[in-house]
Amino acid sequence: MLPLEGHTVVALEQAVAVPLATRNLCDLGARVIKVERPGDGDLARGYDHVVEGTGAHFVWLNRGKESLAIDLKSPDGIHVVRRLISQADVFVQNLAPGAASRLGLDAEALRADNPGLVVVDLSGYGSVGPMAQRKAYDMLIQAEAGLISITGTTDEPVKTGIPTADIAAGMYCAQSVLAALLRRARTGEGATIEVSMLDATIEWMGHALYTQLHTGRQPPRMGVGHASIAPYDTYPTRDGQMLIGVQSDRGWRDLVTEVFDSPELACDERFATNVQRVSNRAECDAEVARRTREWTTAELDARLASAGVPAAQVKQLAEVVEHPQLRARERWRSIGTEFARIDALLPPATFQDFEAPMGDVPALGAHSRALLLEAGLSEAAADEVLERGVAAQHHNPAPPLVSPSRVRTTPDS
Template sequence: MSGYGTDGPMRDRKAYDLLVQSETGLCSITGTPETAVKTGIPTADIAAGMYALTSIQAALLRRVRTGVGATVDVSMFDATAEWLGYPMYLQMYQDRQVPRMGLAHTSIAPYDKYPTADGEILIGVQNDRGWRTLVTDVLGMPELADDPRYATNVERVRHRAEVDDLVGKATRVFVGADLDEKLCAAGIPAAQLRDLGGLIDHPQLAARDRWREVQTGAGAIRAIRPPMNFRDVELPMGAVPELGEHTDTVLAQLGSTDEQIEGLRKAGIVG
């Protein structure tokens, strides 16, 4: 794994997650019209790690089937470029830079966050039938269903500011959880705009039993289970290792003898 790959003009460049997000153009499509931003998680790091994992798994499967090993070369840059497929190809073949629109959608309306009595909620109307259902069955504005300014998505996008204003005035009278339930019952895509505390206390995680207790040097902590689920086995979650706890094991696996490891320790190279 590397930042930019094992060859090419940027092979030896330093590559932090934010630098790769910038080089690939990810920052140019993330944020608001006023400013570009990085993603809230280290996207390039995670993308490279995931592709490295799947590449290693593919190489191990090939070795089992053919006896032939593999050299795996995964870069943060290549992995992030792969994830940018849709906006990248839109630029290539239609010469269109995807605009930064915050939580809004470039080609669908209404599709954004809207105020509620106690916060905000995301609503994403995917088609004209959904618009009719939203204004008729949820928001109590049936007169808007056939209004020629809003009846089709093309017109709603053209009148986006008006649509957002109308929807926002209607949603702000609802408590978020009540509106979320009503939208769900009507088949309208929606999500409560939660913070990370809302994620930790999310009923879906609780219902799916996603939390486990793991041991650390400072005592037991709660940690979320890996997302890979198998019907017949649960992936183990071992204790968080102490600093240097596995040094001897790792060096031995790499071929170092006990004497060599002790020498490294005396020289201060390992702890």
């Protein structure tokens, strides 16, 4: 049995944060009903069309869900959604600040009808405070949380290459739902939960924030390097670069004696301890780089692995797609989209007794008519709502959820 089998989640979601949270719940067996606008739906559908005609963000975040395309400005539309929520276990939303309340979909009203309901409101800055009504995108939150200020090189700050603030908030959102459902199983009590992207991202600032708090100094931007550890950076090889991260004095001794054949560096007073290596970072990095240039990347990688020194090749995404570790562990599956079957990765948590369902990515409104009927409309009423454009049904019926097939399990697949 899947962990969340029998649980229904209704999500008024768009972009990344809540869709990631509900996809994680879907991977654990929950049924997720995704409520979208007729016409264009979740704005992530239109970010691009690079995955066989479907957006990369949308494919990543929405597999296995059911899509209801319905007009929430219509009384009929709100009635249908309220009915579905009244029968659900979880309601999650990340609309613009105040929008859910204006629609009558605030936690107080919903839990009055369904006391055991778990409601999560995910916003940029929280429901109170001077920035509560501000629009919040991932890049803006990265800036407000200080993440951009410590990311990049000494010359230029940059945002992270993935939507870190969205991902942080989405993960805490999913985690809070699981905790609330666990409590409800014991007490019968639902929950009202608020998750802020700003709070989630500042929590992820971790050691950098505590360094500032207790020393009054902001950690410098280090590029690939680390402000508190040396050697910890990319170093040149004969044909590329190798990332080496030595986090202990024993690791330094292993590096210089077993990999570099330079035992004299092990007792060099400039480098004997991590504190000394950080204080003499330029000299330490120069000594490491002078020796890493002696080998190709593959040769150095093998030497480092044999000595147990933490290191990694700096891979491009084309290499990641064909990563031998993913292939050996059979991490790729095939799922359906509106236009084609595509490859998708299994979720990171692997249960011994079940595999995540990995359902198809829904077309906009793929499940609308079925959900109208589920909300209590008669067939005639459902057809009338569709004819008036209050809801929209995709022209092709939703494909059945089938067991995913394995792909990319061999180099030739």
